[in-house]
Amino acid sequence: MNRYFGDAPIIVDRTCDAREAHGPNRLLLCLAFGIIAAVSGVADAKAQEAEPRSYTNTPVGLNFLISGYVHSEGKIAFDPDSAIADAKFHSDAGVLAYVRSFDVWGQSAKFDVIVPVSSFAAQGSLNGHPREREMSGFGDPRFRVSVNLFGAPALSAKDFASYRQDLIVGVSLQVSAPLGQYDDSKLLNLGNNRWSFKPELGISKAWGPWTFEVAPSVTFFSDNTDFFGGNTFSQSPIYAVQGHILYTFQSGIWMALDGIYFAGGRTALNGAKSDNEQANTRAGFTLALPIDRQNSLKLSASTGITTRTGSEFSAVGIGWQYRWGDAVGH
Template identity: 25%
Template sequence: MSNPEMKMPIRRHLAAATALMLGLSANAAVNDVLPADFFPLATGTTTFAVYAYNRQFSGPYSHGNKLLDGELSSQIVALRAGHFIEVAGMPVSLVAVLPWSQNAVSPTPLARALGEEARGLGDLRFGATGWLLANRESGEYIGLTSLLFVPSGDYDSRQALNVGENRYKFTLNGGWIKPLGSGVIFELVPEVAWFGDNTDYVGGRTLKQKTAYALSSHLRYRANQNWQFHLGSQINRGGETRINAVDQHNAPDNSRAVLGTTYLTDDKSHQFIFRVARDLEVKNGFKINSEIMLRYMKIF
């Protein structure tokens, strides 16, 4: 016969791990920045981009230990519109993002804990980037991005797995682009994310989340005027949750690696980015075993 007392720690760890499922955002930086995103385009330029992600997760993990052989499949499509203006002689980019996703969980025991599936529109995002340094001669740029997430997405308080988050979020990103010579470019993007409270989390409980931090970096190689290749890494720290004033001790503390390529057409009006990524390690939550991303951007 099974011992109920032995099962209780597992249940508590599972609850802490699943508390990170809000919006599926705890496994990566909240604002996903791609290579050259901190390159300012000419004043008056408008961009329209379509993102497509396929992510396969395993877990959940708690304190580095895998609790279940669970699987989570997530497909995301996002639309982003941007426009470049000039303020006090400084380039500024205004952006709006609308995501949609569908997510499915297996096997049945994990689906019962999280919710079997979630699909629909995600939370709207509005942001702006201002460049403190934009030296087109040297190719060095320093930008600052603020992004507000509005709780407008589909949300079901009966389960942990959701597309929307039922709370506000705010992120602040810095971006530094530095050419190293011979077509090699280094990029560094730190991020800080602050979270509002979700007062209707799984049955009317209150979920709070501590500040989260991320550091992303890319090394790009410009092969010619059309093709670039990049490799990168990301480290995520912080972001522990608290449910009804009870600390969950569940910071993701994960790191990931990315590899990709960028193609820009000769007329510089169409850009394609293809990327693959995976988590190298994760302490709490779900581990991204594979991610495939494609972005198409039209530049007007």
């Protein structure tokens, strides 16, 4: 359930206020395009963080409570002619999530609720003048329904003991709601003041202790019509594909090598399009350590490999998972 560990909003802005947004200022366009594209890529960590075992079969009737922490630091990649330079950040992000497994048409399914909270500091220069920004609070909550279509039957704990994975095919839809902290007088916010919708296809194939996974997805965004003093900010879809190579030990410990490529996300302010389309890759590592039937720990690390525009950062995280329900203890 690595999907829960990765929110890390970023960028620079200290002295800007809403009055600056009304002038036909190319600098404002650079700020708006660069900052929000970067923030969207990291604050919406679902677009940049790999999620191994998202479609693994799980006994029905289980509940999961998950808490996690991630430290991230890095820089923002802007177009060469941008007035923004040396933009760097560090972020501490936490998340609390609840997951419920259930039966859909004889196949296993899950429902997730994810609430992120973040604090960060960022600094850089704008036309040679230093700028900085610090912020903490809640981001936009996310809701996700995952349904396996093939290879992951809905099973009780007793029947699940004899289950062995072969090929699993599943789908999911994640929705981000505009309920996070937002101030229209600031370029940077923890909340995005817009909806996002992410449908995804997941394929997982096991060969003994090895599992290979691939999951293509696309994220659609509604417009933010109250951006920086009443402007309209829009963003094209972000297309992504992630892959994982996992190895599971007899003890239940598993580890994964993770990779993700994502592209798109071109932004526009009041209909004027930018030249900030993303084409970025990231790689990471995940290690899961079961403690007992109800508790487990997860360690993760990731870094950027190539970045056209947007955020280029490294992150390390730790997560704790507690499970309960009818299947636990059988």
